[in-house]
Structure formats: structure tokens, C-alpha cells
Amino acid sequence: MLLQLGMKGNLKKTLVIVFVAILCLSMFSIYGSKVNAQQSAVDWWPMFHHDLTHTGYSTSTGPLTNKTLTLWTFAAYYSVSSSPAVLDGVVYVGSDNGNMYAVNAATGEDLWSYNTNGQAVASSPAVANGVVYVSAEDDNLYALNAATGTKIWSYKIGDSWFSSPVVANGLVYVTCTDGNVYALNAAKGTKAWNCTIGSYADSSPAVANGFVYAISGEGHLYALNAAKGTNIWNYTTGNYGSSSPTVANGLVYVNSEDGNIYSLNASTGTKTWSYPTGSPSSSTITSTPAVANGVVYFGSYEDNFYALNATTGAYLWSNSIDRSSSPAVADGVVYGGSIDGYMYALNASTGAFIWSFAVPGKNSAVVSSPAIANGVVYIGASSDTDFDGKVYAFGAIEVPQPSPPISSTSPTVPEFSPMLAILTLIVAVSIFFAVMLSWSQDRARTRYEAPAPSLTSCAGTPLPKAFRGCPGV
Numbered sequence: 307m308l309l310q311l312g313m314k315g316n317l318k319k320t321l322v323i324v325f326v327a328i329l330c331l332s333m334f335s336i337y338g339s340k341v342n343a344q345q346s347a348v349d350w351w352p353m354f355h356h357d358l359t360h361t362g363y364s365t366s367t368g369p370l371t372n373k374t375l376t377l378w379t380f381a382a383y384y385s386v387s388s389s390p391a392v393l394d395g396v397v398y399v400g401s402d403n404g405n406m407y408a409v410n411a412a413t414g415e416d417l418w419s420y421n422t423n424g425q426a427v428a429s430s431p432a433v434a435n436g437v438v439y440v441s442a443e444d445d446n447l448y449a450l451n452a453a454t455g456t457k458i459w460s461y462k463i464g465d466s467w468f469s470s471p472v473v474a475n476g477l478v479y480v481t482c483t484d485g486n487v488y489a490l491n492a493a494k495g496t497k498a499w500n501c502t503i504g505s506y507a508d509s510s511p512a513v514a515n516g517f518v519y520a521i522s523g524e525g526h527l528y529a530l531n532a533a534k535g536t537n538i539w540n541y542t543t544g545n546y547g548s549s550s551p552t553v554a555n556g557l558v559y560v561n562s563e564d565g566n567i568y569s570l571n572a573s574t575g576t577k578t579w580s581y582p583t584g585s586p587s588s589s590t591i592t593s594t595p596a597v598a599n600g601v602v603y604f605g606s607y608e609d610n611f612y613a614l615n616a617t618t619g620a621y622l623w624s625n626s627i628d629r630s631s632s633p634a635v636a637d638g639v640v641y642g643g644s645i646d647g648y649m650y651a652l653n654a655s656t657g658a659f660i661w662s663f664a665v666p667g668k669n670s671a672v673v674s675s676p677a678i679a680n681g682v683v684y685i686g687a688s689s690d691t692d693f694d695g696k697v698y699a700f701g702a703i704e705v706p707q708p709s710p711p712i713s714s715t716s717p718t719v720p721e722f723s724p725m726l727a728i729l730t731l732i733v734a735v736s737i738f739f740a741v742m743l744s745w746s747q748d749r750a751r752t753r754y755e756a757p758a759p760s761l762t763s764c765a766g767t768p769l770p771k772a773f774r775g776c777p778g779v
């Protein structure tokens with residue numbers, strides 16, 4: 307009897323401990339869900355031109371005024387040609403001084419840097435699954451820990467990398483100046499496949515619907531099977547291709563140095579329309595087009611910035627801007643940089659100037675493309691006077707973010723879903739009621755159960771009629 311009571315007591319204690327543990331887990335679940343919900347509310351910019359298809363469009367908002375505009379500046383100690391990537395409160399950007407930087411998105415504080423053997427990092431990084439992928443002019447593609455900057459792996463070939471990588475389906479896709487498109491295992495850095503598309507290539511591939519789209523230096527746009535690298539179709543433009551392709555609504559848009567922008571069927575490669583911006587000698591286009599709300603935006607070398615109907619190619623408006631970098635669109639505003647050293651914001655519907663910012667210094671230039679996230683526009687710039695170059699942040703943080711991780715030993719909040727929180731609460735409440743029911747039943751037995759007859763009374767005296775035998779007799 308005592309053994310049974312002890313077991314029951316231990317069981318109850320165990321159930322209580324389990325209940326408390328599950329309740330704590332549910333509270334962490336709810337807290338983690340709130341943090342994740344806060345982070346997911348931000349449309350981050352984790353790679354060149356925002357996404358795998360290079361639309362250059364964000365659902366975030368950006369600054370609408372040039373008053374109290376600059377949030378912070380970060381000195382990169384050389385020109386910044388790289389376009390920033392922004393994820394989870396951290397800005398990742400390369401510099402021509404051979405460093406890859408991670409910077410606090412709210413304050414501009416330097417979190418870490420990684421040196422690529424002193425060779426320029428003109429590529430824009432891509433950030434996925436806690437890893438920063440970036441190519442450098444030391445002929446390497448690097449995978450770095452996003453929290454610490456430590457190298458995970460690098461892949462080296464005999465030529466330079468200018469292309470910005472994209473990461474999809476466990477593979478890293480990038481073009482190289484040796485004329486190949488490479489697909490590497492994102493975790494190990496081993497080559498999955500490569501495909502030769504020309505003698506030279508430096509644009510960045512786009513990935514959509516199982517296809518990889520890339521253009522060669524000779525102006526051949528290829529659609530490759532994303533898993534195998536086999537050629538599905540290709541289309542030849544009229545001249546050199548350095549603009550990266552953009553995919554939206556079943557169409558591929560690409561600019562060419564023949565002065566035209568082309569729209570092709572993404573599945574077949576059939577041309578749907580093209581638009582000439584002027585004579586090929588004066589209207590070279592290297593800007594990667596942005597596509598948002600049925601409009602294509604891009605700049606050309608003949609000092610004009612254009613907006614065209616994305617379906618028909620019809621002209622909508624243009625504005626005089628000197629050799630625009632690849633534009634970005636958010637909340638009805640088009641943001642970009644120019645070779646004459648300006649950062650600008652245009653009305654996306656009319657092309658009218660909203661505000662502009664002149665980079666200080668002599669012969670300043672903005673060839674970096676803007677990244678927009680959480681109410682802020684981030685962009686790199688350089689000048690002869692300000693030789694070290696800078697990264698600028700314009701606007702104000704909209705959604706406060708937890709401090710970005712800067713160490714692999716930093717504590718992290720478990721990423722639990724709201725559904726898990728609900729389920730754990732249900733289990734915890736069920737266990738609680740089971741414990742209470744067991745406790746109440748035990749008390750009832752203790753209070754009302756008659757004592758069992760002893761062996762002596764059973765064997766030596768007549769038994770009551772209720773008893774029909776003795777234990778063990």
C-alpha cells in the first residue's frame with residue numbers, strides 16, 4: 307500500500323513537472339512567434355534587386371523628403387560599387403578595398419568584415435539560411451557565416467567574378483567572366499553543373515519556375531534548366547549584354563548595349579516587344595530593369611530614365627538622369643543613383659522628382675543600386691575627394707528590430723510558430739486537469755474506503771457475509 311501511494315505521489319510530481327515544462331515551452335513559443343511576426347512584417351532585401359527574379363520591387367516604404375534625410379553613413383575606405391543586401395536588421399555590402407562588411411541597419415555600426423585577399427568586392431551579396439554568398443575579384447565565390455563573417459567555404463576558378471549570386475533550391479547560381487554559368491552546392495561549395503553561354507559574362511542570373519536566365523557578353527540570353535544546366539532556349543540581342551535579366555508575369559526583360567530593352571516570353575524565348583532608347587552609340591543600357599505594378603523602369607547612357615508599359619512596351623514617361631544605376635521601386639517611388647553623384651527619388655507614376663541627394667566630394671558617383679527595407683534606402687557611393695567611399699542610409703526605421711546577431715555564441719530565441727504555441731497550451735491544460743482529477747480521486751479513496759481486514763481476523767473469526775474468501779487461503 308505504501309509503495310503504491312509512493313508511486314502515485316511520484317507520478318503526480320512527474321506530471322506536475324511535465325505540466326510546468328510544457329507551459330514554459332508554450333510561453334517561449336508565443337514570445338518567439340511575436341519576434342518572428344515582427345521580423346516577417348518587414349520586406350527585407352536579401353540579394354541584388356530584391357529577389358530571385360530581380361524585380362527590384364519592395365512592399366516597404368521609403369523616405370519621401372530630403373529633410374532630415376540621412377539616417378547614418380558608413381565609411382568603407384574605398385569606392386562602393388556593390389549593391390547592399392539587407393536582412394534581419396543587418397546590411398551586407400562589399401567595397402573595392404577588398405572587404406565584405408556587415409553593418410547594423412539601424413545605427414550603421416560595423417558588426418564584422420571579411421577581407422577577400424585585398425581584391426575588390428563589386429558583387430552584391432546574397433543572404434540565405436544564415437550564410438552570405440558573395441563573389442570577389444580574387445577569382446573566388448565565398449560563403450560566409452552571416453552572424454560572424456567566418457568563412458564556410460570558397461570556390462575558385464581561373465577568372466574574376468563580378469556577378470551577384472542567387473540562392474535557390476540548395477544551389478548558388480552565378481555567372482563568371484570565363485563565359486560560364488555555375489551552380490554550386492550551397493552547403494558545401496561543390497560544383498553541381500556549369501554551362502558555357504559565351505566567351506564572357508558578368509551579369510547576374512535570375513531564377514524562376516525551374517529556369518535560370520543569364521545573358522552573355524555577346525548578348526545571348528539563355529534559359530537553362532535550373533537542376534541540370536541544360537539549354538532550354540536562347541535569344542540573341544543586338545549587342546553586348548551586361549544588364550541582368552528580370553522576370554515578371556511570365557516575361558523576361560533584359561537591356562542591351564544596342565540601345566534596346568527586350569521583352570521575351572519566359573517559357574519559349576519568343577520576343578513580345580522591344581523598345582529603342584536612341585542610337586546604339588549613345589544609348590547603351592547596362593541598368594537592370596525594375597518591374598512593379600505593370601511598369602518597367604530603367605536608365606540608359608543617353609541620360610534618360612524611362613518608364614514603359616510592362617505588357618506592351620508603350621512609352622509612359624522619361625526624366626533626364628545621367629546614367630542611372632539599376633533602380634528600385636517601393637510605395638509609388640522609384641529610387642536610384644547616377645554617375646554624376648546623385649541619389650534620387652522619382653514619382654513612379656509621373657517621373658517627377660520628389661527629392662535628390664548630392665554625394666559630397668569631387669567627381670562623385672553612385673553606381674551601386676539601392677536596397678529598400680523597413681522604411682530605409684541603403685546605397686553605396688564614392689568620390690575622388692572622399693576617396694574611401696561610403697554607404698548611405700536614408701529614411702527612418704519603421705519596425706523596431708531585435709539587435710542583429712554578431713556572434714555564433716549569442717543566445718537565440720527558438721523559432722516556434724503560433725500553431726505550436728496553441729498546441730502546447732492545449733496539452734499543458736489537459737495534463738493539468740488530469741493531475742487534478744487524479745488528486746481528487748485519491749483524496750476520495752483515502753476518506754471513504756474502509757480498512758482492509760487483517761489476516762488474523764479473517765482466519766480466526768467468522769467473516770461478514772460480504773466476504774467470500776481470504777487472500778492466500
